[in-house]
Amino acid sequence: MTQRRSHQIGTGLFIVLGFTALGYLATQTTSLANYRQGPTYALKARFTNVGQLKLRAPVKIAGVRIGSVSDIQLEPDRLEALVTLAIDKRYDQLPDDSAAAVFTSGLLGDQYVALKPGGSPDMFKHGDEIILTQSSMQLEELIGKYLVGSGDSQTRKPAAEESPATPESANH
Amino acid sequence: MSDKPVRGSLIGDGLAQVGALALFLLQVLAALPRSLRHFTETIRQIFFVGAMSLIIIMTCGLFIGLVLGLQLYEVLSRFGSTASVGTVVAIALYRELGPVVTALLFAGRAGTSITAEIGLMRATDQLAAMEMMAVDPLAYVVAPRFLAGIIAMPLLASIFNALAIFGAHLVAVSWLGLDNGTFWSNMTGAVDVWTDVMNGVWKSAVFGGVVTLVATFQGYSTAPTSEGVAYATTRTVVYSSILTLAIDFLMTAFLM
Amino acid sequence: MNADSASSTDALVRIRGLRTRLGAKVIFDGVDLDIPRGRITAIMGPSGTGKTTLLRHMTGQLVPDAGEIVVDGQNLAQLDRNGLFDLRERIGYLFQNSALLTDFSVFENVAFPLRQHARLPEELIRNIVLLKLQAVGLRGAADLMPAELSGGMARRVALARAIVRDPMLLIYDEPFVGLDPIALNQVLKLIRVLNATLGLTSIVVAHELSAVSRVADQIYLIAAGKIAAHGQPQELVRGETDWTRQFFGGEADGPVPFHYPARDYAADLGFTKGRA
Numbered sequence: 168m169t170q171r172r173s174h175q176i177g178t179g180l181f182i183v184l185g186f187t188a189l190g191y192l193a194t195q196t197t198s199l200a201n202y203r204q205g206p207t208y209a210l211k212a213r214f215t216n217v218g219q220l221k222l223r224a225p226v227k228i229a230g231v232r233i234g235s236v237s238d239i240q241l242e243p244d245r246l247e248a249l250v251t252l253a254i255d256k257r258y259d260q261l262p263d264d265s266a267a268a269v270f271t272s273g274l275l276g277d278q279y280v281a282l283k284p285g286g287s288p289d290m291f292k293h294g295d296e297i298i299l300t301q302s303s304m305q306l307e308e309l310i311g312k313y314l315v316g317s318g319d320s321q322t323r324k325p326a327a328e329e330s331p332a333t334p335e336s337a338n339h
Numbered sequence: 340m341s342d343k344p345v346r347g348s349l350i351g352d353g354l355a356q357v358g359a360l361a362l363f364l365l366q367v368l369a370a371l372p373r374s375l376r377h378f379t380e381t382i383r384q385i386f387f388v389g390a391m392s393l394i395i396i397m398t399c400g401l402f403i404g405l406v407l408g409l410q411l412y413e414v415l416s417r418f419g420s421t422a423s424v425g426t427v428v429a430i431a432l433y434r435e436l437g438p439v440v441t442a443l444l445f446a447g448r449a450g451t452s453i454t455a456e457i458g459l460m461r462a463t464d465q466l467a468a469m470e471m472m473a474v475d476p477l478a479y480v481v482a483p484r485f486l487a488g489i490i491a492m493p494l495l496a497s498i499f500n501a502l503a504i505f506g507a508h509l510v511a512v513s514w515l516g517l518d519n520g521t522f523w524s525n526m527t528g529a530v531d532v533w534t535d536v537m538n539g540v541w542k543s544a545v546f547g548g549v550v551t552l553v554a555t556f557q558g559y560s561t562a563p564t565s566e567g568v569a570y571a572t573t574r575t576v577v578y579s580s581i582l583t584l585a586i587d588f589l590m591t592a593f594l595m
Numbered sequence: 596m597n598a599d600s601a602s603s604t605d606a607l608v609r610i611r612g613l614r615t616r617l618g619a620k621v622i623f624d625g626v627d628l629d630i631p632r633g634r635i636t637a638i639m640g641p642s643g644t645g646k647t648t649l650l651r652h653m654t655g656q657l658v659p660d661a662g663e664i665v666v667d668g669q670n671l672a673q674l675d676r677n678g679l680f681d682l683r684e685r686i687g688y689l690f691q692n693s694a695l696l697t698d699f700s701v702f703e704n705v706a707f708p709l710r711q712h713a714r715l716p717e718e719l720i721r722n723i724v725l726l727k728l729q730a731v732g733l734r735g736a737a738d739l740m741p742a743e744l745s746g747g748m749a750r751r752v753a754l755a756r757a758i759v760r761d762p763m764l765l766i767y768d769e770p771f772v773g774l775d776p777i778a779l780n781q782v783l784k785l786i787r788v789l790n791a792t793l794g795l796t797s798i799v800v801a802h803e804l805s806a807v808s809r810v811a812d813q814i815y816l817i818a819a820g821k822i823a824a825h826g827q828p829q830e831l832v833r834g835e836t837d838w839t840r841q842f843f844g845g846e847a848d849g850p851v852p853f854h855y856p857a858r859d860y861a862a863d864l865g866f867t868k869g870r871a
């Protein structure tokens with residue numbers, strides 16, 4: 168009787184342990200981990216080229232993940248990519264002149280959106296747009312530039328701030 | 340000249356074995372509903388095949404993870420993509436290494452003891468005694484072990500994987516200095532729940548069934564002598580390993 | 596009780612024209628046999644003659660090559676697995692080698708048939724099991740594991756397990772092996788008491804003539820694939836035929852072969868006719 172009982176307890180512990188492991192693997196080591204977020208607020212950013220950026224790609228500041236890409240759409244009139252970022256509510260102290268860029272982790276890794284904090288005393292609010300953006304660096308473009316030996320920087324000058332409605336037009 | 344009939348009989352024997360195993364599978368499946376009456380027995384067997392295999396599974400998982408971490412970090416650093424150590428480790432584990440290595444360890448640890456146990460029950464008339472007490476050994480002895488294998492294997496493989504990831508993290512991050520955030524965010528960016536984690540779970544459930552089926556079959560049909568039990572135990576390891584790898588190939592090629 | 600005595604003339608087990616061969620050896624070559632209800636029937640015979648095989652036939656564990664076996668009005672050949680299991684639920688069988696389930700304690704071994712077939716409250720199971728263990732004198736050993744038992748103790752546990760569900764037919768394959776004189780007396784008494792009080796039918800396979808003649812109502816003597824003799828113990832012991840005289844007298848020479856069929860002894864040892 169007691170033996171039977173100890174087997175039942177052992178089995179129970181084993182099953183709990185097994186499902187804990189499985190649950191951990193399924194939710195913490197997969198893309199599900201990116202879903203699991205607390206409350207977020209949305210920021211928008213326009214890019215001429217988002218490259219290989221995918222939905223749920225991370226948004227990072229200084230390498231630390233602060234949110235994810237929640238939407239990527241083409242703006243029909245300007246033919247630019249409009250990317251919506253879901254930023255963790257915890258990080259609501261982002262200066263509203265911060266810049267966004269699409270980076271690649273490593274040489275061949277996945278792409279992510281990196282934010283570079285600015286110095287403005289005002290902070291981003293829900294629905295704001297990030298004005299300063301830098302598009303994805305395409306490997307092919309880089310090589311091309313290197314071969315030609317020139318290339319205009321894709322980073323928009325802060326001067327573009329003066330015409331926030333069409334920041335991208337100053338560039339090309 | 341004379342090896343033709345020998346080869347013929349070898350193939351014939353092999354086919355007969357496969358046929359007998361398939362027939363046995365049908366009998367076990369037919370006995371499954373009846374075995375639910377003995378569900379406490381299934382629980383007991385989950386304890387024996389699952390919980391008792393934990394130590395070997397956990398140790399081996401940890402070491403596999405440590406080795407994978409070392410090797411992949413070294414190889415990937417040649418391409419400057421050490422950031423994806425976590426990703427490669429996780430995908431290799433979830434899709435192949437976890438289910439397969441766990442199944443092979445399981446065959447050695449639980450499969451052999453199932454065969455020896457049932458073989459001894461056969462040799463000492465315990466199976467006949469059950470039949471005489473109007474208890475179907477297929478429903479009482481075989482089916483619970485089969486079910487226990489199917490239930491325990493995915494859990495064992497998950498535990499194996501978790502420890503292997505832990506081991507790889509230990510090497511890559513704590514020892515070789517890869518950035519912790521990079522390790523995880525790369526992994527979470529590339530690993531998918533369904534195509535990676537759950538595929539491995541289905542696989543290992545199938546492997547659990549394969550190993551316990553072979554093990555119970557070998558025990559059930561063993562010659563009732565100590566020599567017969569010894570041979571049957573060896574055959575369990577050999578056949579279930581081969582079957583596991585073959586079925587792994589078929590599942591990977593055609594189902595996933 | 597009246598109904599019992601009225602039906603005691605008809606046979607609980609009826610075997611007609613039984614023929615079996617195992618491997619190359621002919622075990623039964625036309626055996627007819629009746630086990631009357633409510634009686635104790637002993638089956639005796641030289642070692643290896645097929646007594647255990649006969650019991651396996653009667654319980655459907657082994658299908659004969661030819662012949663009819665009817666148990667409690669049911670022809671075994673026509674029973675499916677469920678029918679056979681229903682029948683077996685009413686049969687208690689003591690295996691020649693005890694066949695206790697090695698990973699259960701003595702208590703759980705005896706409780707096994709109860710747990711498998713009846714939803715009884717734990718309290719009741721406990722009482723029944725302890726009662727049966729008390730009957731074989733092993734109530735104190737309830738918590739031991741089979742590996743911790745002596746051969747004689749294991750036989751008594753197996754006996755307790757065979758009787759735990761109060762079957763209609765009790766089959767004992769060599770119940771006296773490994774029992775000391777005290778235990779043997781107790782088991783003899785138990786067999787008789789069970790038979791008398793529960794009105795069940797018993798089949799005892801044994802070699803101990805003195806013990807058998809104290810319990811059995813009739814004896815079948817099987818030798819060389821046939822019924823060599825049949826009758827009440829007193830008649831048989833008197834030794835009317837060559838078979839009975841030799842078997843019960845324990846003589847090596849006679850119609851009952853002591854040796855398993857073999858080649859010529861001298862030839863086996865390597866002596867040729869000329870050199871010998």
Ligand SMILES: Nc1ncnc2c1ncn2[C@@H]1O[C@H](COP(=O)(O)OP(=O)(O)OP(=O)(O)O)[C@@H](O)[C@H]1O
Pocket residue numbers: 617618619620622640641642643644645646647648649691
């Ligand atoms: N599976 C088998 N294959 C071939 N022969 C067998 C098999 N099982 C039993 N036998 C043979 O059948 C014969 C009868 O065996 P059985 O066990 O019925 O004898 P028994 O009368 O019970 O003997 P004992 O008194 O020693 O218990 C033996 O000669 C044995 O060699």
Ligand SMILES: [Mg+2]
Pocket residue numbers: 646647648691768
């Ligand atoms: Mg015998």
